[in-house]
Each structure stands twice: as C-alpha cells, then as structure tokens.
Amino acid sequence: DVKVTQSSRYLVKRTGEKVFLECVQDMDHENMFWYRQDPGLGLRLIYFSYDVKMKEKGDIPEGYSVSREKKERFSLILESASTNQTSMYLCASSPAQSGSNQPQHFGDGTRLSIL
Amino acid sequence: AQTVTQSQPEMSVQEAETVTLSCTYDTSESDYYLFWYKQPPSRQMILVIRQEAYKQQNATENRFSVNFQKAAKSFSLKISDSQLGDAAMYFCAYRGATNKLIFGTGTLLAVQP
Numbered sequence: 001d002v003k004v005t006q007s008s009r010y011l012v013k014r015t016g017e018k019v020f021l022e023c024v025q026d027m028d029h030e031n032m033f034w035y036r037q038d039p040g041l042g043l044r045l046i047y048f049s050y051d052v053k054m055k056e057k058g059d060i061p062e063g064y065s066v067s068r069e070k071k072e073r074f075s076l077i078l079e080s081a082s083t084n085q086t087s088m089y090l091c092a093s094s095p096a097q098s099g100s101n102q103p104q105h106f107g108d109g110t111r112l113s114i115l
Numbered sequence: 116a117q118t119v120t121q122s123q124p125e126m127s128v129q130e131a132e133t134v135t136l137s138c139t140y141d142t143s144e145s146d147y148y149l150f151w152y153k154q155p156p157s158r159q160m161i162l163v164i165r166q167e168a169y170k171q172q173n174a175t176e177n178r179f180s181v182n183f184q185k186a187a188k189s190f191s192l193k194i195s196d197s198q199l200g201d202a203a204m205y206f207c208a209y210r211g212a213t214n215k216l217i218f219g220t221g222t223l224l225a226v227q228p
Contacts, residue, residue, distance in 0.1 A: 031214050033216075040220055042206060042220040042221050043218040045215060048214075048215065050214070103150055104216055106152075106160040107159070109159075
C-alpha cells in the first residue's frame, strides 16, 4: 500500500513565523501535491511537483513556497505565517503517467493553527 | 476552466438504506477521469471509485456504484445498504489533461442507526 506521511497531525504557530510542513511518500511517485482544505471550499491546490527540483503553482500559491530536493519528500513553506493560513493541509502523491486513471494518495493531513 | 459542483452540503441516510450523492462538472475536454473520495472524520482521504470518461459502463465497487451521464456532465455516487462506517465527507473530483485534481466542495453524509 502507498504510504504518504505528513510530519505533524496538529501544529500551532504564531503570526510571522516561518512554518515548514513535511510530506514523505514511499512509492517512488513522481507527482506530489499540496492542498488546503477549508469548510465549504473543498480542497484547493497550492503547489505541485512533477519531479525533483521542479515545482508549479496551483490555484492559491500566494504566501506559500515549496521544496522538492528528493523524490520522496515535498515540503510546504509558509514564509511568514498569517491567521488566514489557519487550515487543514493535505499532501498527496501519484504516479507519473499523464492521462491515466491512477488516483492520488493522500496523507492524514496537518491541522495548522496560526495565532 | 473545469469546475466541479456538489450541490448537497449534507445528506442523511438510514442504516441499510440507499443514498445517492450528486456531482456535476463542466469541461470542454473529451478525455478525462472522475473520482469519488471519502474522508472519514479525522482520518485519511481514500479513493472510493473511479470512472474513465471513454467508458460507457458505469463503475461499480461492491456497495458503491456511479451513474455517469457524459452528455449531462453528471457523475453521481450511489451507496447501497448503507453502513455506519460510510459516514464521512465525500468529494467528487475531476482530472483532465493534466495530473491536477479539481475537487467539489464535498457532501457530508450522516448514517442514522
């Protein structure tokens, strides 16, 4: 089974802090994704990566950056945390084949609170 | 741009009964994939069922089946013989030419004993 592991289930940080959310997958997937989930809004894509050192902006990249130095690890960075970034953050991974029916596999999520 | 709409924020079903969750989408692509994901309370999001747009036959996975109407751009999920463990948030998702998933806003399903 695919395992996507997010480093923290719950995290509390202060406004202005630099925050790192880590995600590791163990199935050698090329694609990795970061979403935020808010009530009534579903999941919105922040950033994604198709390969090591490669990143592309999703629908809501403002205030975030990412890092993919190794294939299995994809980090989400909040450069200067703000209260409107309080949310549930989900990491996902999937194989590379474009146009395939392979689903994305999700981690357990990190519930981040910015005070 | 593609969009996915789930018009039922909340649904409720009696144990052992059948419930249908609605999903519509908008796209100009002819080749795409549709998914239903389940997110139980405080637990991981998992795939329930998937459908390739080029297949006319509706996908089925045990008690879960879909009604895929390509012309109407509709992709509803039917859960038969509902169980307490089916209580969760259900998300409909679309994937087209890219590997990006576009999600609906979700339907929270409650199962009454």
